[in-house]
Amino acid sequence: MNLFAVAHALTAELVDALLSRPGLRIERIVSQGQASPAGFWYDQAEGEWVLVLAGAARLRFEDEPDARLLGPGDWLDIAPRRRHRVDWTDPAVPTIWLAVYYH
């Protein structure tokens, strides 16, 4: 599977597992317009290293005043238990994420 290829129109987020090992999981996630539900925060036991391959998104940390705008090539490391949410993804084009979850 080529990570830049998105085969069909998206009605929901698409998640593909690329690698699954003890303590390590790599996924491709494709969003188009989806965002976290109002008031929802991810609060994960795992660390998450995440890279935007295509598209655009706004990711917000509870401990920061402003969302971060992410585009292709932008990445960040989200520490375990650091609460965050996706405020916005571009509705016009697929946003392709590469997420590496680790213990």
Next chain:
Amino acid sequence: MNLFAVAHALTAELVDALLSRPGLRIERIVSQGQASPAGFWYDQAEGEWVLVLAGAARLRFEDEPDARLLGPGDWLDIAPRRRHRVDWTDPAVPTIWLAVYYH
């Protein structure tokens, strides 16, 4: 650091550590024309999940007759001790790799 940004002309391969944890290392590697030395094979104790973000490369496994041509979005998981080499990277443009090394 944006992963698609390559600041200057390359005279040698460029390696940037993006994450370093026990049993896990994420690096960006930028090649332009470099290949593994003649007769050299990588023979790693770690697993390596590798993705081409930009450019083009030919990666060869010792246990396969033909090299694999990789372009943007192509990825593979290289098992520990599976001998492999980079036969070629495009001399005309930077080839940007994302490598996830894991135990």
